[in-house]
Amino acid sequence: MSVLLVEDDMSIAIVITAALEDEGFSVTHCDTIAERDRLLGERGYEALVTDVMLPDGDGIETIDRARALHPDMPIVILSAQNTLDTAVRATDTGAFEYFPKPFDIDELARTVRQAAGNAQGKVSRGDEPLGDGLPLVGRSPAMQTVFRMITRVLRNDLTVLILGESGTGKELVAEAIHQLGNRRNGPFIAVNTAAIPAELIESELFGHEKGAFTGAVARHVGKFEQAAGGTLFLDEIGDMPMQAQTRLLRALQSGTVRRVGGREEIRLDTRIIAATNKDLEPEIAAGRFREDLYYRLNVVPIHMPPLRDRSDDIEVLARHFLQHAANEGLPRRQLTPEAAELLSRQPWRGNVRELKNFIYRLALLAREDTIDVDSVVPLLAQEPVGTQQAGVQEGGDIASAISHWLSVERPASGTIYERAMAAVERPLFAEVLRDTGGNQLRAAQALGINRNTLRKRLSELALDPEEFARRS
Numbered sequence: 001m002s003v004l005l006v007e008d009d010m011s012i013a014i015v016i017t018a019a020l021e022d023e024g025f026s027v028t029h030c031d032t033i034a035e036r037d038r039l040l041g042e043r044g045y046e047a048l049v050t051d052v053m054l055p056d057g058d059g060i061e062t063i064d065r066a067r068a069l070h071p072d073m074p075i076v077i078l079s080a081q082n083t084l085d086t087a088v089r090a091t092d093t094g095a096f097e098y099f100p101k102p103f104d105i106d107e108l109a110r111t112v113r114q115a116a117g118n119a120q121g122k123v124s125r126g127d128e129p130l131g132d133g134l135p136l137v138g139r140s141p142a143m144q145t146v147f148r149m150i151t152r153v154l155r156n157d158l159t160v161l162i163l164g165e166s167g168t169g170k171e172l173v174a175e176a177i178h179q180l181g182n183r184r185n186g187p188f189i190a191v192n193t194a195a196i197p198a199e200l201i202e203s204e205l206f207g208h209e210k211g212a213f214t215g216a217v218a219r220h221v222g223k224f225e226q227a228a229g230g231t232l233f234l235d236e237i238g239d240m241p242m243q244a245q246t247r248l249l250r251a252l253q254s255g256t257v258r259r260v261g262g263r264e265e266i267r268l269d270t271r272i273i274a275a276t277n278k279d280l281e282p283e284i285a286a287g288r289f290r291e292d293l294y295y296r297l298n299v300v301p302i303h304m305p306p307l308r309d310r311s312d313d314i315e316v317l318a319r320h321f322l323q324h325a326a327n328e329g330l331p332r333r334q335l336t337p338e339a340a341e342l343l344s345r346q347p348w349r350g351n352v353r354e355l356k357n358f359i360y361r362l363a364l365l366a367r368e369d370t371i372d373v374d375s376v377v378p379l380l381a382q383e384p385v386g387t388q389q390a391g392v393q394e395g396g397d398i399a400s401a402i403s404h405w406l407s408v409e410r411p412a413s414g415t416i417y418e419r420a421m422a423a424v425e426r427p428l429f430a431e432v433l434r435d436t437g438g439n440q441l442r443a444a445q446a447l448g449i450n451r452n453t454l455r456k457r458l459s460e461l462a463l464d465p466e467e468f469a470r471r472s
């Protein structure tokens, strides 16, 4: 069996050739697209293994020329540009498989064997080109696995269950599946099932008819119906009350919903993506989550690893968020390699969300445009207790915290008031918002300040009240 390998990095080409030869292939190697096309013009191969960035062009963009010559030849794509966008572009060519670099060489060899032996090995090709990917960033092997899982569910309506700690990016993954998938022209409706009072959840999800219960003064269209033609994202599914779980299961089994107080069975045309930060198996064992619902939802599981287990991603995420902060009007900052390294060693128990908030704060408060270790350390010390390490706010009274802060931070003369206020307001507002579950009106009342003043300061401090609503 013969394979054509298109790879311009000689050291990688040598390793792949050896592994494929061990699998019994004879390997022809070339390093340009022009040479690829010339060789394919001469004869067919059992499989084509190709890099993306080649000296004379893009291996994905030009794949149609190879395919025109040998329509049934399976194609395996290798890429060093490990973005979701490349994964999607590669899969969209109908490639048999996509391997982000670095990859497991034995897995590649096994895959090529499988591809060569499998005439039906193509995945279906999308009819329309896909738009730019969502800003879902990550270069760790764990995130590459997530990208590959995402590409597998774009051309079907399989139910996806996204599992992972709070702040790992579950909602962003759900949005990416929607926006890159077949249903991108329909609505994306997200429901936080834990935030809806138990007695309202059925009416929220399935809708109700006028007069169905006291207070049902008009017909209400539920989230399932609102998501028709699109995607329904059921967040925090592990916290859904039992009765609502039963209704949800029934809807998924029958493929229909009925509004509370209604008779009509309405056909569902909604892709379901569910997410939870709870480990569902103990919930099932404790009788708090229906096992049959779990199996219904867990068709394609996607595991979002905690940020501490993929520290390779921290630097790219930090630079990505600095860029975002600048686009949103905060000062444009650069991170020194040492500062990036320090960030990569932090535990980030609040995961990407905590890192994102931290980076926005850094962009706001740093003294220089180039952020070095000296700018990061004092802010790390202020991270809320329970997420990062204990901070100055833990020790003693406010006066001693301020004197400690002045000695550590040493703010430039003329900036002390503004910087001290920011340093004090941030943990204060965070604490009060946490207490009020993100309710700004109640937070403003508790603080004894005007609601508009609070809203303005929250936005200046890059504090998102939504975040406290979710965690409450």
Ligand SMILES: Nc1ncnc2c1ncn2[C@@H]1O[C@H](COP(=O)(O)OP(=O)(O)OP(=O)(O)O)[C@@H](O)[C@H]1O
Binding pocket: 135, 136, 137, 138, 164, 165, 166, 167, 168, 169, 170, 171, 172, 173, 235, 276, 277, 317, 320, 352, 353, 356, 470
């Ligand atoms: N890989 C990533 N690239 C870029 N931004 C990310 C990534 N992962 C998460 N984020 C950002 O981090 C924040 C938290 O992500 P998200 O809300 O998706 O987490 P979650 O797992 O759904 O959290 P929760 O369980 O609390 O609902 C969001 O602002 C999101 O845009």
